[in-house]
Amino acid sequence: MQIIKNGEKYVIYGDAVSTFTKLPAKKNNYEIGYERPPFGIGFFLKESDKFKPVSGKVYGNFEEKTSQILEAYKKSKKSIGVLLSGDKGLGKTLFAKLLAQKAQEAGMPVILANKGYKGIGAFLSNIKQDSMILFDEFEKNFSSTSVDNSDLEMEKQSSMLSVFDGVAEQKHLYVITVNNLFDLSEYFLNRPGRFMYSIRLEYPSTEEIKEYLQDNLSKKAKDQIGTIVKFSFRVPLNYDTLDAIVFQLNSGFKFKNIINDLNIMNIGRRSYSIKLVFKNGYSYTEPYVSTNLFEKNVEVNAGQFNLKFKSHDLSADNETMVVSGDKAELGELGDTLSKSIKHGFDVDGLDHVEIKAKQSSNFKFEDLD
DSSP: EEEEEEEEEEEEETTTTTSSOEEEEEEEEEEEEEEOOTTOOOOEEEEEEESOOOOOOOOHHHHHHHHHHHHHHHHHOOOOOEEOOOOOTTSSHHHHHHEEEEHHHHHHHHHEEOSSSSSSHHHHHHHSSEEEEEEEEEESBBSOOEETTTTEEBBBGGHHHHTTOOOOOSSOOEEESOOGGGGGGGGTTTTTTTEEEEEEEEOHHHHHHHHHHHHSGGGGGGGGHHHHHHHHHOOOOOHHHHHHHHHHHHHOOOOOTTTTTSTTTTOEEEEEEEEEEEEEEEEEEEEEEEEOTTSEEEEEEEESOEEEEEGGGGEETTTEEEEEEOOOOOOOOOHHHHHHHHTOOOOOGGGEEEEOOGGGOOGGGGGGG
């Protein structure tokens, strides 16, 4: 028999009950649960294996960044927050797993707070030891307004601000992942006191795509790497997409035969940054232009110009697609571009056109203006 006193109450448990003064740091994580009183016990922690350690090669500079965060946490006298954002499939969960693994190696338990239970902030404040606390897909589980889920009111994002401020006596490493920054409270952004780090996960670069394909494609399929890389200039590829492509090619299929059937992307109209470069050095850029680069005859209708060229005239150069000026037809100029052209050169002076695929990881705060 085990007897635990809580305030004025004595609770009797069986002999299987163990008591600890600190949570043990284990390879398995702890997940926050909740049972609504009076019949439930309220908040509790349960062991979970949902967040398994990282195995195999890690691509990108995750190792360097996670080490930097842990080193900063060790030196800090207050809590540190880490905001991980980016499209799905770019490695937010992988980054968090690697950080959790290093935290456990440093003796810190990892606690998953994946549901926004009302009062969860006060519960976390009662954990009086160094811990990494992860909120996965925070914007989905903590609403900007109170919502009701199975008769349980969920916590607001604004109610968590005091938790992340880092003023509590016990410091924690708070990590939140977000798919869409626009669904996050404005009070989370540009607040290094709450979140010292805001790490935006980007689409893999050309070199990272090549490295991934070289490591994972079978010997017979590696002759298709060049085709996949050229495709990535038109449509950004994430690691989930690359994994699906690798699986198909290693099964004996050809890239050109499977890409239209995979549930990984829309290869029709997308947004691109299009830059006109003239022979005298003048350039003009339209940052967001929607067009379909997979059509044989490509037509671009931008704010200040119309442009026509053939898809096969596109060449790839350092993650930018280029069309030579003599193979592009430029017409119907807007007032701004027309005035610029009149100062020293004409439309025939077009040297080349640079086109770069846009994706949500290109998001910058000035884009909100």
